[in-house]
Amino acid sequence: MNADIVIVGAGPVGLCLAHALSGAGLRITLVEKQGLDALKEPAFDGREIALTHNTVALMKRWGLWERIEDVAKSRLVNAKVFNGSSSRALQIGHELSDHRELGWLVANQLIRKAAFDVVEEECASNQIEFLTDEEVVGIENGRETIEASLASGRKLSARLLIAADSRFSLTRRMMGIGADMRDFGKSMLVCYMTHEKPHDHTAWEWFGYGQTLALLPMNPDPESGAFRSSVVVTLPGREIDRLQQADAHAFNAEIERRFAHRLGGMKLVSTRHAYPLVAVYPRQFVARRFATVGDAAVGMHPVTAHGFNFGVSSIESLANAILSAHRAGKDFADDSVLKRYESMHRRSTRPLYLMTDVVTTLYNRDNLPAKLARNFMLHVGENLPLVKHAIAAHLAGSRKENRKEVAAW
Template sequence: MDYDILISGAGPAGLCLARSLSGCGLSIGVVEPQPLAALETPAYDGREIALTQRSAQQMRALGLWERIEGYEPTAFSALRDAQVLDGHSRYAMRIDHGLSRHDELGWLVSNHLIRRAAFAEMRAAQEQHGDITLLAGESVAKAHTDEQAAHATLASGKELTARLLVAADSRFSGTRRAMGISADMHDYGRSMLLCTMTHEAPHHHVAWEWFGYGQTLALLPMNDAPETGAHRSCVVLTLPHHQLDGLENLPAPEFGVALTARFSQRLGRMELASTRHLYPLVGVRPHRLVAQRFACVGDAAVGMHPVTAHGFNFGLLGIATLSDAIRSAQLNAGDIAARRLLADYERAHRRATLPLYLATNLVARLYTDDAGPARLLRGAALRLAQNFPPFKRMVAASLSGSH
């Protein structure tokens, strides 16, 4: 047996899983197509990740929080409140942090800093315990399992065996597909353009989700720029893909004018402060999360629509559930890939993620339908939600991870 656990994918989910399991007497292999340099110093990718309070605790426990603060002292921005707007109306459903038990609903931090810190923590665990092997520049091409082991053939032709194979290689997981697990993929027919913008008016650390007619705008409040003091936000513009082609390549000044107009000047003049990044909008729900000596984590387990900002949070939750079960089995000399263990993980993670996945798809369909009847229903639903405190408390609990 080459490894006890073989993880396909060294994104944040795969790295955090390896870090979480290090030191409990298991040998861990991590396979990743990217070269080592890209893992050590990941490039800015436009994404700001919203962390629930529960996820913030997990980040601290894994050592990532302290590392990120060491990289950038102002990296973590408080997400105090949130508001949802519809169409041209200035009326909004407001989710106040006072509805939760915290001074903020959660935190925002750049994805590339999470990746950098996760890799550094994996390296530190590797050096301390000597139980992690990183195979950079490799990928799983074929995989199957039997009663005795999981078998993986890498793109280079190298064959590996493990007691447990874990897919952590994105919502479009090739490893999951190699294991014969199908998935429902919902292509929303849109793409997201992400970038950092500065703006004249302060955001007061309020996140926006603005379902306009023909577009969706999200604003994720960042801390003011340390060099200039300018107000900053991560902006997410969602449009049919062909409508983004021109915007993606506009010169920076014209792009700022265009975004200022799309935000109806509600934040004053806006200016581009980063590179721009484009991502297709596709939700993915695998039909199974586990198989014989196999499990999915992170986006390979559920690929969320970003409107609820729960993708990475669900990833961390699944990692905690699976790693706790594996550690317990290892401590008690049990099988770390036992059918019961994997079935319990699947059941718990499904219960935690499936209701919000389905509800998110429902909301996304309603609030991107610009037909007359849908517009009336959208506005009515928003006003009803704003004036129904139990619903708002439930949303606040979901955003903060307190439920």
């Protein structure tokens, strides 16, 4: 079986990449280990995804945004960063950006559903082929083609293979590409909760001593009309296991206590889901006739809320590179094309990845020097307008730099 491009992984990034590449006469095959039913109706996984304005603009261009009901899109108007037990916070308001909100929050499974629906329509017109319940178990890299062996015994020959199969990408490992991996030794528990006091569409990042809490403001609960948020609790794995197994009453009481009752009474209104906290940065994004996108390229610490946004950025950069070369009659999988993509994506992600590592290291230490440094950083940030404007621009997503990067092509 032959294709021009094989994409491994049909998560939202893999699906969006397939769509971005469609319509140019390229034969595209998506390989996904999940079954077709799981892709058509993605299960709730607890994750609420923060989207920048740049990401929303691309989702509109790709036809995803209108497929998500307005009631499921929550405005992220402001943000606050707390440290320890102090009630003072670094406050980032939407007025520091060029928009009425810093961004939007949408459930991960709704993004997946919208992306699948778009791609399914293109499958019907033979632009994209799906291979579900399949897994890549081997890769042979040649000069003109790259061949993927599947668990079923089938073989796929393509001009370019793209990994979009998570930060722990087996495809990337098969290509012999190592990654710098930072295991924080903790896990995140995510769920939806209602609460008595309003969130004012403000996101919280609360670096407590021995824990990190996040609050992502959502639209009111559809059943009760109560204030509702996505709650993220980061603790050592054993503590997360205990919280997952606690009954609803005990869980509610503990989360109220952990949030110092600042939201009043809190009530669990969804299932609970846990994820290990690991950041990943590969030493290469590309190899001969091979590229990585999404988390397979950069697996960010969630404190920045930029994981999916970086994934969308990688789609835009790689798709532009491939299509530009293809329209010019050139080999779109040539080393020079892929290296330009790698250079662009590294420049746009590496500084924030390194900065995030420094911040998360500092804010996860509870000794006295770290506490003093944390308080000092928040105080400086709150009192320097330029710093606050920079953070607001980062949260909202700036298209200026992106335009410069695209123009470079």
